[in-house]
Amino acid sequence: MNASPRAVRILLPVTMGVLMLAGWEALVRLNDVPSFVLPAPSVIWASFIENFASLMASLWVTLSITLIAFALAILGGVGLAILFSQSRTIEMTFFPYAVILQVTPIVAIAPLILIWVGYERAQLAVLILAWIVAFFPILANTTLGLRSSDHNLRDLFRLYGANRWQILTELQLPSALPYMLGGIKISGGLALIGTVVAEFVAGSGTSTGLAWRIAEAGNRLQVPKMFAALLLLSVLGILIFFALSLIEYLLLRRWHESAVKREG
Amino acid sequence: MTRDSGTPLLSVAQAGKIYDNGTIALSDVNLTLEQGSFVSLVGPSGCGKSTLLRMIAGLIAPTNGAIQWPQDKARPADIGFVFQEATLMPWARVFDNVWLPLKLRGMPRETAREEVMAALSRVGLEAFAQAFPRELSGGMRMRVSIARAMVTGAKLLLMDEPFAALDEFTRENLDDDLLNLWQQQGWTVIFVTHSVYESVYLSGRVLVMGARPGRIIDEIRIDAADRVGAFRDSPAYIEHCRAVSAALRQGAAP
Numbered sequence: 001m002n003a004s005p006r007a008v009r010i011l012l013p014v015t016m017g018v019l020m021l022a023g024w025e026a027l028v029r030l031n032d033v034p035s036f037v038l039p040a041p042s043v044i045w046a047s048f049i050e051n052f053a054s055l056m057a058s059l060w061v062t063l064s065i066t067l068i069a070f071a072l073a074i075l076g077g078v079g080l081a082i083l084f085s086q087s088r089t090i091e092m093t094f095f096p097y098a099v100i101l102q103v104t105p106i107v108a109i110a111p112l113i114l115i116w117v118g119y120e121r122a123q124l125a126v127l128i129l130a131w132i133v134a135f136f137p138i139l140a141n142t143t144l145g146l147r148s149s150d151h152n153l154r155d156l157f158r159l160y161g162a163n164r165w166q167i168l169t170e171l172q173l174p175s176a177l178p179y180m181l182g183g184i185k186i187s188g189g190l191a192l193i194g195t196v197v198a199e200f201v202a203g204s205g206t207s208t209g210l211a212w213r214i215a216e217a218g219n220r221l222q223v224p225k226m227f228a229a230l231l232l233l234s235v236l237g238i239l240i241f242f243a244l245s246l247i248e249y250l251l252l253r254r255w256h257e258s259a260v261k262r263e264g
Numbered sequence: 265m266t267r268d269s270g271t272p273l274l275s276v277a278q279a280g281k282i283y284d285n286g287t288i289a290l291s292d293v294n295l296t297l298e299q300g301s302f303v304s305l306v307g308p309s310g311c312g313k314s315t316l317l318r319m320i321a322g323l324i325a326p327t328n329g330a331i332q333w334p335q336d337k338a339r340p341a342d343i344g345f346v347f348q349e350a351t352l353m354p355w356a357r358v359f360d361n362v363w364l365p366l367k368l369r370g371m372p373r374e375t376a377r378e379e380v381m382a383a384l385s386r387v388g389l390e391a392f393a394q395a396f397p398r399e400l401s402g403g404m405r406m407r408v409s410i411a412r413a414m415v416t417g418a419k420l421l422l423m424d425e426p427f428a429a430l431d432e433f434t435r436e437n438l439d440d441d442l443l444n445l446w447q448q449q450g451w452t453v454i455f456v457t458h459s460v461y462e463s464v465y466l467s468g469r470v471l472v473m474g475a476r477p478g479r480i481i482d483e484i485r486i487d488a489a490d491r492v493g494a495f496r497d498s499p500a501y502i503e504h505c506r507a508v509s510a511a512l513r514q515g516a517a518p
Binding site (some may be wrong): 150152153155156157158159160161162168170171174177254255256260 | 318321322324326341343345347349350353354355364365368369387396397398417
């Protein structure tokens with residue numbers, strides 16, 4: 001039993017997953033649970049294969065909106081944070097509104113946004129809603145990060161006559177990078193959540209994303225299909241998380257405490 | 265081996281600093297510094313040593329009085345500053361950290377390469393140009409910081425308790441290296457420390473400061489003639505240390 005810790009870290013959860021699936025399958029079969037209550041994993045898989053084309057089309061809709069909202073959230077969050085860091089007045093004026101936008105439940109704003117944007121452009125409304133949910137962690141973290149640069153280094157930059165732009169690009173942004181990446185990692189998940197929630201609110205006929213597939217299948221009591229769509233959403237969320245973790249690791253591994261490997 | 269040229273480089277004329285919260289950090293400081301001298305500022309915490317240093321660097325403005333630069337009429341653009349911590353950019357390699365002062369003036373990497381490598385070799389770290397700060401020991405990081413301070417060819421070096429966080433052995437090594445560099449480079453050094461021994465070992469003049477309000481209360485001069493052989497073991501060294509300690513105690517007395 002001298003497996004490396006790395007192998008154990010993968011082996012343990014995988015074994016657990018296989019056992020759970022087997023137990024699930026067995027319980028459903030032995031007790032004759034109807035599939036509209038709890039479908040067996042094999043039935044879910046069959047439904048996944050059967051509805052593959054429509055699920056993939058929906059996945060593409062949800063994925064593209066999530067990614068666009070996420071990209072715009074990064075742009076908006078970092079951009080606003082930079083603006084705030086340049087002027088205390090601008091920050092004091094606008095930061096409270098960013099907070100208000102963040103703390104108001106997105107489900108409550110959604111119908112309003114939908115009416116404004118128009119049901120014929122529901123995708124745009126979904127995009128806006130996902131953006132609202134996703135941009136705040138990036139804004140808050142980057143704002144904090146830009147302010148957290150070493151004050152002695154700041155003095156040094158001033159001593160050597162650095163201008164604002166140089167202080168921003170050479171000192172503040174690199175210092176803020178770990179904070180920024182932390183915010184971005186949270187936002188990646190939130191962009192997906194925001195998209196899904198907004199798709200639900202947008203409702204039938206207007207949106208064709210995965211959330212819509214779930215709602216539609218639910219209405220028709222096609223529970224295996226609901227599970228299949230749910231599975232896709234989970235996989236999507238996991239992929240986004242891992243991709244962002246990888247980017248974070250690659251950017252910080254050489255110098256930041258959080259990513260540096262310790263020996264021994 | 266003092267190289268006081270007798271030419272004044274800068275004078276602090278009746279300078280005072282009162283912070284916004286009403287704290288009198290410095291009061292009525294007068295000081296003239298000769299070119300090529302090595303001057304230490306010693307004193308208890310809160311006596312305004314760092315404030316005085318930052319004022320000379322131009323990082324904070326005096327509330328009253330002035331810093332005068334008789335030769336240049338204005339503060340020279342090249343001042344080297346070394347902080348208590350090495351204060352390196354953790355995301356940048358050693359080379360890029362030392363390049364920084366030149367980069368901020370618009371000098372491209374390739375043009376600066378020769379000067380950066382020369383500064384690094386003077387502190388014995390040319391082999392570590394591509395290392396990240398976290399891969400170096402505390403003493404090596406401090407050397408990088410010194411290399412960065414000298415890369416612009418600055419003649420005035422301001423050091424704010426630079427070796428205070430290092431172990432005794434590393435500190436004594438760096439003290440010796442600093443003295444060698446000072447002689448080679450023709451620097452004028454202002455060295456803030458709270459170590460009596462370090463101040464006597466390094467400098468030709470020790471300015472003793474007192475707190476509340478921060479001011480200069482005494483000055484001990486160490487003759488170049490005393491500084492021969494194993495200075496740290498000589499009776500003259502111990503004598504000077506006693507004098508500085510006594511002055512410090514006097515300043516602390518109510």
